[in-house]
Amino acid sequence: MEGFGQRLANLREKSGYSKKDISIMLGFTANVFGTYEREERRPSLETIIKIADFFDVSLDYLIRGKEYQQRNQPLSYQLNQLVVRELLEKGIEHPYFLQKDKWKQLSQADIKELENHFEWVVKKAEMRDKKL
Known part of the structure; x- marks a missing residue:
């Protein structure tokens, strides 16, 4: 998930919250979100969904760095x-x-x-x- 931590940092900074604030709001211990930002630790799928919902972004954006684009195939x-x-x-x-x-x-x-x-x-x- 290259760039995952940077995307998390960007989303957090845009929201105006600290790493600790977001960790607590998501129900984690105080420093967990920071470990995800630094890519020291990988979140579970359930946690990624929780983060995507919190920031109101797609899983595609969070994991891959791009929005899902539905193909207009017949x-x-x-x-x-x-x-x-x-x-x-x-x-x-x-x-x-x-x-x-x-x-x-x-x-x-x-x-x-x-x-x-x-x-x-x-x-x-x-x-x-x-x-x-």
């Missing part, structure tokens, strides 16, 4: 490969939902209609399974 790239393989094994002959050029043609209303239809089909299948 739905076909976001689908898990295992799930896709399982769907294709079910016998889907024309998997249009994997073709990004098809998705580009759809409006937000079209996508919402697909979501609603999918939910309806799933509920119908659940009801059928309950009867069996």
Whole structure:
């Protein structure tokens, strides 16, 4: 976590608190936060989350030094490969939902209609399974 201690120091300085103040506010002993700033000690994941929440920053920023940026990839790239393989094994002959050029043609209303239809089909299948 290169630079982690420096990021902690910067956040603390911006907040106007001392290392001791932050240690106490986070429920640590008086000098713990300073050991994290000096990178003498590594905090647990739970502690990193607590620190991120305290300073209202993302874990990505705290650990890696950069904010998370969601990739704007088409739905076909976001689908898990295992799930896709399982769907294709079910016998889907024309998997249009994997073709990004098809998705580009759809409006937000079209996508919402697909979501609603999918939910309806799933509920119908659940009801059928309950009867069996």
